[in-house]
Amino acid sequence: MTIPWLVFFSGMLGLSVGSFLNVCIYRLPLDQSLAFPASHCTSCNRKLSWFENVPVVAWVVLRGRCRTCHAAIAAVYPLVELFTGVMFAWAAWRYGPGWLLVSRLLFGCMLIVLFFIDLRHRILPNVITIGGTLLGFILSFVTPPGWVSSLIGLVIGALIPFALAEAYLRLRKIEGLGMGDVKMLALIGAFLGWQLVLLTLAVASVLGSIVGLGLIAARRGDMKLALPFGTFLAIAAMFAAAAGEPIVQWYVGFYR
Numbered sequence: 001m002t003i004p005w006l007v008f009f010s011g012m013l014g015l016s017v018g019s020f021l022n023v024c025i026y027r028l029p030l031d032q033s034l035a036f037p038a039s040h041c042t043s044c045n046r047k048l049s050w051f052e053n054v055p056v057v058a059w060v061v062l063r064g065r066c067r068t069c070h071a072a073i074a075a076v077y078p079l080v081e082l083f084t085g086v087m088f089a090w091a092a093w094r095y096g097p098g099w100l101l102v103s104r105l106l107f108g109c110m111l112i113v114l115f116f117i118d119l120r121h122r123i124l125p126n127v128i129t130i131g132g133t134l135l136g137f138i139l140s141f142v143t144p145p146g147w148v149s150s151l152i153g154l155v156i157g158a159l160i161p162f163a164l165a166e167a168y169l170r171l172r173k174i175e176g177l178g179m180g181d182v183k184m185l186a187l188i189g190a191f192l193g194w195q196l197v198l199l200t201l202a203v204a205s206v207l208g209s210i211v212g213l214g215l216i217a218a219r220r221g222d223m224k225l226a227l228p229f230g231t232f233l234a235i236a237a238m239f240a241a242a243a244g245e246p247i248v249q250w251y252v253g254f255y256r
């Protein structure tokens, strides 16, 4: 009986956390404080009342518009809240109570924020990538993958793309991977361990290539316009965290 309640409360908590992630996505790239000022309309600057801060429901009731200035409120806000809520509910069901649940939820929140910030601004803030790498390593002492795999993961997560980026820069004189991507891979390695960070890198590269080729085929892609790799890394890391374990087992099985 405890699990259904845990799933329910975790989902509710996730909706509120999603609201906070929206604040992070909006304010972190602008170097604004996360705590002050309180939530306000980005068009008319009016401070929002408590019911306008209710996740998802407020947006639906207000039909996506500010109550006073009627400026449109992007649908991405309630979608982030909804996605975070579903992620929290799913993780509670999947992992049950414990440190692994805490670890995976923190990791998931960081990925959501990095996904949107990289997509919009093409940056991956150090406060999340470097701060998160430290946090992931500390948590690995009490959760899978364990501190040894976490340490190897953060080192090769950073090292492989760093070497690739260097080679790319020397050979073609252009920047393929940014340092932000390197730090983000260290973060993923610290939380998921060395096997899953390699899986993440492979999945993100395939995803990036498919989307890149799609854009070229649709003649919408400017070849020089770099696709935000951090956005693909975020999707791939979520996939690796949720479904990577059996894939690694199957792959290792080949060599037995």
Ligand SMILES: [Zn+2]
Residues within 6 Å of the ligand: 041, 042, 043, 044, 045, 046, 066, 067, 068, 069, 070, 071
């Ligand atoms: Zn307004």
